[in-house]
Amino acid sequence: MSDLNLLNRVRAFIDTEADMLDFEEYNAWLDLWTDNGVYVVPIDPKETDFANTLNYAYDKAEMRKLRVARLQSGEAVSTQTTEKTVRQLGRFRILAESDTHVEVRCSMYLSECRHGNLKTYPADVTYKLLKADDEFRIDEKVIRLQNSDAYLSSIGYIL
Amino acid sequence: MTDMIDIKPVVADYDSMIKPDKVHSSLYSNPEIYEEELDKIFNNTWVWVGHESEVPDVGSYKTAMIGRHSVIVSRDRKKNLHVLLNRCRHRAATVCEGKKGKTKSFMCPYHGWGYSLDGALRAVPKPEEYEGVFDKSEYPLVSLRFETYQGLIFATFKEDLEPLEDFLGGAKKWIDLFIKQGGGYPLKVLGDHRFRFPGNWKIQLENTTDAYHFPIVHKSFVSSVDDQTAEVFDFLDGEGFVEDLGNGHSVMVMIPELVDLEEDLDAPIPERFQALAEELAAEGHSDLEVRRLVRAVGGSGFNLNLFPNVACSMAFFRTLVPISVNETEIHHVALGGEGAPAAFNQMRIRLHEHFQGPMGFGTPDDAEAWERVQKGSHAGTEEWILLNRGQENLSTSPDGNVAGAVCSETGMRAAYQQWKKMMTA
Numbered sequence A: 001m002s003d004l005n006l007l008n009r010v011r012a013f014i015d016t017e018a019d020m021l022d023f024e025e026y027n028a029w030l031d032l033w034t035d036n037g038v039y040v041v042p043i044d045p046k047e048t049d050f051a052n053t054l055n056y057a058y059d060k061a062e063m064r065k066l067r068v069a070r071l072q073s074g075e076a077v078s079t080q081t082t083e084k085t086v087r088q089l090g091r092f093r094i095l096a097e098s099d100t101h102v103e104v105r106c107s108m109y110l111s112e113c114r115h116g117n118l119k120t121y122p123a124d125v126t127y128k129l130l131k132a133d134d135e136f137r138i139d140e141k142v143i144r145l146q147n148s149d150a151y152l153s154s155i156g157y158i159l
Numbered sequence B: 001m002t003d004m005i006d007i008k009p010v011v012a013d014y015d016s017m018i019k020p021d022k023v024h025s026s027l028y029s030n031p032e033i034y035e036e037e038l039d040k041i042f043n044n045t046w047v048w049v050g051h052e053s054e055v056p057d058v059g060s061y062k063t064a065m066i067g068r069h070s071v072i073v074s075r076d077r078k079k080n081l082h083v084l085l086n087r088c089r090h091r092a093a094t095v096c097e098g099k100k101g102k103t104k105s106f107m108c109p110y111h112g113w114g115y116s117l118d119g120a121l122r123a124v125p126k127p128e129e130y131e132g133v134f135d136k137s138e139y140p141l142v143s144l145r146f147e148t149y150q151g152l153i154f155a156t157f158k159e160d161l162e163p164l165e166d167f168l169g170g171a172k173k174w175i176d177l178f179i180k181q182g183g184g185y186p187l188k189v190l191g192d193h194r195f196r197f198p199g200n201w202k203i204q205l206e207n208t209t210d211a212y213h214f215p216i217v218h219k220s221f222v223s224s225v226d227d228q229t230a231e232v233f234d235f236l237d238g239e240g241f242v243e244d245l246g247n248g249h250s251v252m253v254m255i256p257e258l259v260d261l262e263e264d265l266d267a268p269i270p271e272r273f274q275a276l277a278e279e280l281a282a283e284g285h286s287d288l289e290v291r292r293l294v295r296a297v298g299g300s301g302f303n304l305n306l307f308p309n310v311a312c313s314m315a316f317f318r319t320l321v322p323i324s325v326n327e328t329e330i331h332h333v334a335l336g337g338e339g340a341p342a343a344f345n346q347m348r349i350r351l352h353e354h355f356q357g358p359m360g361f362g363t364p365d366d367a368e369a370w371e372r373v374q375k376g377s378h379a380g381t382e383e384w385i386l387l388n389r390g391q392e393n394l395s396t397s398p399d400g401n402v403a404g405a406v407c408s409e410t411g412m413r414a415a416y417q418q419w420k421k422m423m424t425a
C-alpha cells in the first residue's frame, strides 16, 4: 500500500507541474527544481551521457531561467504564435526509490496549436525527484519525444 | 523532312523573373519551377552530402539527400569513401534507413540482395534463375562522383562537371579559415538538429547571408547573453561586409575580429569563456593552448554560403534539404575538435543548443519569419521579393570581388544570379 501512496503523491506532483506549464506559471515552475537539476530533451532516445552530447535542450538552473525569461519577454516572435499547450501525462511507473530520491517514468501527450494548426508530440518522460520533506523537487527531467531522432518543428514553449 | 529537335518546354521565362535587384514571388511557390530546380540545379552541381568525420571508421555510413535522390555515404574496408544511390538494383527498395550508423554490408530487405560497403553486389538468394541472365558485377549500387575539400564531401550526378576546387573557387579561403575552429584539433561533427519549416528552400538559402534580420528576429537571444557578448553580436554598424565569391557562393563577415581564429591569441579572454579558460588551465593545458581553444570555442565571425545547399555558418554547418516547393528540412550540424578537451567540446555543444535547433533561442524565431515569408509571398499576383539593399554602395574587395555592407543583400544577389544561370542553361 505504501507504494500506491508514493505513486499517488508522485502523480499529483507531476500533474501540478504539467498544469503550471500549460497555464504558463513559469516562475512557479522554476521553483519546483533543485539547484543542480537538469532539464533535457535528447535527440537520440537511447542517449544517457547528456552532458557530452548534443540535445535539443540541456538546461541547468541558469538556462531554465533564461528560457522562461525569453518566453515571458514577448521579444521572441515564435513564442507569440503558439496558443496554449495541452498535455496529458499517464502510465506512471516508479522505476526506483531510495531514501532521498524517486525515479519515475510516464508518458506524455502534448498538443500545441500554432497558426491554427494542431500538432501532437508524444513522449516518454522520466523524472528523478528529490524527496524534500513532504514534497518533491525535480533533480532531472528527460523528455524523449517519439520523433526526436527524425525532425521536429519549432517548439516555442517548455515541454 | 527536317530532324525533330527535342526541346523541353520552358517552365517559365526566368530572364524576366530574376532581375539584378529583385526576384519574382512565384520562385517560392510554383511547383513546376521547383521540379525544374531539382533537375537543373540539384542534379547538375556539387551538392554537400556530409563531413568526413561523420563516417570515421570502416563500416561507418550516413544517409543524405541530393535533391530528390537518397544517397549513402559509406567507408569501405580499405577506408575509402563512397557515395552510393540508396536504391537496390533489383526493384528499387532502399537498402539503408536511418541517419547514420555502422554496418558490414547493405542488405536489401525485399529479396535479400546483399551489397558490400563499396556498393558491389555480393550475393543474391537463389541465384540459379539468374544464370546466363547477368553477372553480379553488372549490378553494383550506383556510385556517384564525389570530391572532398578540407573534409567536406560533395557529390554530383554530372560526370563532366568542373573539379570541386574550381567550383568552390574563392570560397576555399573561407573554408580554410572556418576549419580552424577545432582549436588546434581536426574538425569533428558532434551531432545535428533537424527541423522542417513550411517554406521554400531558397528562403533558407537567403537567410544565411541576411545580417539585416539579426537584431530584430534574434532580440530574445541577444537579451539572454551577457553585455559583452551582446556587443559582439551588435554588428550591423561595424566593419563587416558581404562578398560575392562567384558561382553563387558568398561570405558575410559579421565579426571581423573573429575571421582568423589563429590570430590575436593574446586578446583578452571574454567574460563568458573565463570559467572555461580556468578549467582548461587547471587540467594542465598550457597558456597558449588555453588561448587557442578559448578563441576557437565560439566559432568564426562569418557565414560562408555555398550554393546550393550548405553553409559554414559561424560555428556549425547548416544544410538544407528541399522537401517540396513549400517545405524544407534544415540540419544544424554541431562541430567540435576530434580529441579536444571534453570541456571545450561541451562548451561548443552548449553554445549550439543555446541558439540552434527547434528549441534554441534563435532558430524558432528564424523559422517563424520564414514561414511568414512563404505565406505572405502568395499574396498578390505580380509581386516581387526585393534584393536591392546596399546595391548602390558596392566596392571591390582585396580579393577582387564585389563587396557590400554587412547587411547588404549582396550574397542573395550572388545566389540568384547563379540560380538563373543554371536554370537557363
Ligand code: FES
Pocket: B088, B089, B090, B091, B092, B093, B108, B109, B110, B111, B112, B113
Ligand atoms: S528490390 Fe532489392 S532485392 Fe528485390
Ligand SMILES: [Fe+2]
Pocket: B207, B213, B214, B217, B218, B362, B366
Ligand atoms: Fe537568424
